[in-house]
Amino acid sequence: MRGRLPAGATELTLDGKPVKTSADGAFLIGFSRDSSSEAVLAWRNADGSAASRRLAVAPRPWQIESLPGLPLRPVPDAEYERRRPAELARIGAARAVPSDLMDWAEPFRRPAEGRVSGLFGSQRIYAGTPSAFHAGVDYAAPAGAPVLAPVGGIVRLAEGPFTLEGNLVLLDHGFGLVSAFLHLSRIDVREGQVLKAGDAIGSIGATGRVTGPHLHWGITWSGVRLDPDRLLAE
Numbered sequence: 264m265r266g267r268l269p270a271g272a273t274e275l276t277l278d279g280k281p282v283k284t285s286a287d288g289a290f291l292i293g294f295s296r297d298s299s300s301e302a303v304l305a306w307r308n309a310d311g312s313a314a315s316r317r318l319a320v321a322p323r324p325w326q327i328e329s330l331p332g333l334p335l336r337p338v339p340d341a342e343y344e345r346r347r348p349a350e351l352a353r354i355g356a357a358r359a360v361p362s363d364l365m366d367w368a369e370p371f372r373r374p375a376e377g378r379v380s381g382l383f384g385s386q387r388i389y390a391g392t393p394s395a396f397h398a399g400v401d402y403a404a405p406a407g408a409p410v411l412a413p414v415g416g417i418v419r420l421a422e423g424p425f426t427l428e429g430n431l432v433l434l435d436h437g438f439g440l441v442s443a444f445l446h447l448s449r450i451d452v453r454e455g456q457v458l459k460a461g462d463a464i465g466s467i468g469a470t471g472r473v474t475g476p477h478l479h480w481g482i483t484w485s486g487v488r489l490d491p492d493r494l495l496a497e
């Protein structure tokens with residue numbers, strides 16, 4: 264949700280946590296797949312009075328696939344176990360860079376052509392044990408097809424291959440909103456580079472843990488996983 268505080272209002276919080284606002288009161292908040300059903304926005308008006316608003320959060324129908332006869336058996340992978348903590352620390356630090364960019368307020372465009380082959384929120388349940396839900400949108404396209412910035416931002420990470428993500432680019436759109444582009448065959452940007460909407464990021468590939476070439480586009484807001492599809496312009 265994008266919003267704006269009344270003129271002169273300050274100290275915006277969501278469920279008690281501070282939310283960044285621009286000089287003219289613009290702000291961004293987001294909810295993930297398994298959010299609680301109610302949230303409270305609170306702020307202080309220009310006259311010093313406290314104000315708040317309750318938000319009802321409704322779940323959407325997620326694509327859940329139950330595989331009762333197929334137990335989830337993680338394959339032991341010593342190299343993954345060895346490398347993963349440092350990878351997660353690197354990705355987490357790149358996502359957490361504070362940013363005053365306002366690109367999040369612009370309309371988003373799809374970063375790749377191709378059929379949507381995976382929806383945000385979908386999940387498989389193996390013999391009663393749910394796996395992690397799919398936290399992005401997948402676009403199936405041939406390896407080498409272009410990946411373009413859905414909106415402007417600053418590149419915070421451009422490297423790989425990571426064990427799961429393969430070659431990965433993180434693009435900061437400001438106010439805690441960060442796009443992730445996974446499994447790239449080629450990266451065309453470098454850390455610190457400023458991109459406009461439509462600039463080349465790299466090429467679709469099959470690096471990391473995948474079964475075929477596709478782009479996985481993920482979005483986080485202050486660490487909360489959002490559905491990128493909800494940000495696309497109608």
Ligand SMILES: [Zn+2]
Nearest residue numbers: 381399401479
């Ligand atoms: Zn995916």
